[in-house]
Amino acid sequence: MFAMSPYAVMLTLLFVVVLWLTTRWMTDRQGRIGRQITDAATSYQQAGLQMISGMRLVQTVAGEDRMEEWVAGKLHTFVKFHYKAITASSIMQPITTVASGLFVASLLFFGDSLFSGKETDWLGSIILFVVVFYRMLGPATGLYGVRITIAQLWPALQKVKMFFELCSRSQLSFGDRDLGKSPSFDISISGLNFGFADTPILQDINLSIPSGSMLALVGESGAGKSTLANLIMRLYPTSAGQISIGGVNISEFSRKSFAENVGLVSQDTILFNDTLKNNFLFVQPDATEAEIWEALKKAKADQFVEELEQGLDTVIQEGGSRLSGGQRQRIALARALIRPKQILILDESTSQLDAFSEAVVQETITNLHGTTTLIVIAHRMSTVRKADAVAVLENGRVVEFGTPNQLLMEDTMFRQMIEFQQVSPA
Numbered sequence: 563m564f565a566m567s568p569y570a571v572m573l574t575l576l577f578v579v580v581l582w583l584t585t586r587w588m589t590d591r592q593g594r595i596g597r598q599i600t601d602a603a604t605s606y607q608q609a610g611l612q613m614i615s616g617m618r619l620v621q622t623v624a625g626e627d628r629m630e631e632w633v634a635g636k637l638h639t640f641v642k643f644h645y646k647a648i649t650a651s652s653i654m655q656p657i658t659t660v661a662s663g664l665f666v667a668s669l670l671f672f673g674d675s676l677f678s679g680k681e682t683d684w685l686g687s688i689i690l691f692v693v694v695f696y697r698m699l700g701p702a703t704g705l706y707g708v709r710i711t712i713a714q715l716w717p718a719l720q721k722v723k724m725f726f727e728l729c730s731r732s733q734l735s736f737g738d739r740d741l742g743k744s745p746s747f748d749i750s751i752s753g754l755n756f757g758f759a760d761t762p763i764l765q766d767i768n769l770s771i772p773s774g775s776m777l778a779l780v781g782e783s784g785a786g787k788s789t790l791a792n793l794i795m796r797l798y799p800t801s802a803g804q805i806s807i808g809g810v811n812i813s814e815f816s817r818k819s820f821a822e823n824v825g826l827v828s829q830d831t832i833l834f835n836d837t838l839k840n841n842f843l844f845v846q847p848d849a850t851e852a853e854i855w856e857a858l859k860k861a862k863a864d865q866f867v868e869e870l871e872q873g874l875d876t877v878i879q880e881g882g883s884r885l886s887g888g889q890r891q892r893i894a895l896a897r898a899l900i901r902p903k904q905i906l907i908l909d910e911s912t913s914q915l916d917a918f919s920e921a922v923v924q925e926t927i928t929n930l931h932g933t934t935t936l937i938v939i940a941h942r943m944s945t946v947r948k949a950d951a952v953a954v955l956e957n958g959r960v961v962e963f964g965t966p967n968q969l970l971m972e973d974t975m976f977r978q979m980i981e982f983q984q985v986s987p988a
């Protein structure tokens with residue numbers, strides 16, 4: 563082409579630059595719209611999930627219309643951005659057509675001078691030039707189109723990438739020590755600090771829990787009790803300070819041995835949408851049915867499971883919705899009791915039980931006392947009276963520590979809590 567006419571090639575380059583600048587503008591614009599689409603899609607999908615999971619609340623407050631309006635609003639935003647993206651990308655085709663038309667027109671208009679001196683038949687040269695130009699235009703605009711499409715999809719791809727990175731990234735390091743072989747299971751927490759993002763939650767926690775003893779963690783809602791339990795379970799990395807078991811930092815133990823020896827019954831009861839039996843096998847794959855029944859008995863859950871038509875083969879549905887709150891809690895407790903643990907953390911694990919069932923579960927916990935290091939988080943004072951030591955947390959700090967009787971003899975928050983609940987001290 564250059565040999566045919568350098569001026570014509572320069573004009574072509576001018577056209578390419580115009581196309582490139584348009585594409586750049588379109589790429590930035592579609593990138594922005596892509597981000598808006600991704601955010602709107604996330605928001606819409608979250609709203610849909612919340613609508614399904616919160617259906618009971620919606621029904622109890624007769625909020626179907628408000629919920630529909632809310633979800634429809636999110637869907638509308640999502641559709642609006644999609645529409646914007648389609649409109650924006652469809653502008654590219656007319657721009658290219660008009661620009662290439664103008665280009666060909668200017669070739670014809672200035673053809674005489676552009677090709678002068680090269681060919682006597684300059685019209686033939688122009689036709690050849692235009693044919694070559696259009697042959698190249700197709701793939702070039704195709705490539706630009708792909709670039710624009712990628713720019714639009716990029717934010718969604720980034721989100722998926724971020725998700726996989728979060729899944730695979732473990733900020734926690736595990737060692738290869740076998741916790742099961744530890745000579746003792748006392749827990750020592752020293753100078754522990756922890757916060758979510760920039761918000762400090764736990765500050766300067768120092769606690770010592772001797773092997774086989776029972777520590778009760780009490781305090782107002784939001785004081786940091788569950789956060790402390792989760793840190794001992796190694797669900798989060800600590801910001802400063804350390805937690806050790808038998809004098810060894812918990813990060814030195816292997817993940818497998820840690821899971822085998824330390825158990826947590828968390829505040830939120832998590833049951834899988836599967837049979838009761840499989841819920842047990844998930845945490846203890848080699849558990850026998852006899853062991854499962856034994857664990858159910860310890861958690862005072864054997865009776866109602868026996869009454870279920872399909873017993874252990876009963877499918878308990880999403881989040882355990884087929885069971886009552888107290889029944890779910892007892893299943894979760896039984897799951898943690900299936901094999902003896904060296905350390906057991908019970909986070910409000912009997913909060914939904916009736917007094918009779920709670921008394922049975924208390925007996926199970928009392929039986930573990932002496933052989934298992936227990937950390938019990940409870941609002942109910944009946945649960946904490948049997949502890950060897952009580953730590954009262956306030957705004958992420960341990961403000962009181964001692965035996966229940968020591969704390970009851972002084973003017974403490976613990977005594978106020980006991981008095982408020984009108985539970986007679988042990």
Ligand SMILES: Nc1ncnc2c1ncn2[C@@H]1O[C@H](COP(=O)(O)OP(=O)(O)OP(=O)(O)O)[C@@H](O)[C@H]1O
Pocket residue numbers: 758763781782783784785786787788789790829
């Ligand atoms: N994932 C999180 N991100 C940010 N802040 C959080 C997170 N989890 C908990 N928090 C905050 O940390 C503080 C302590 O929460 P935590 O669940 O430990 O309280 P708690 O003492 O167990 O309360 P409760 O008795 O109600 O269970 C609260 O202020 C809570 O809002």
Ligand SMILES: [Mg+2]
Pocket residue numbers: 787788789829909
């Ligand atoms: Mg909690």
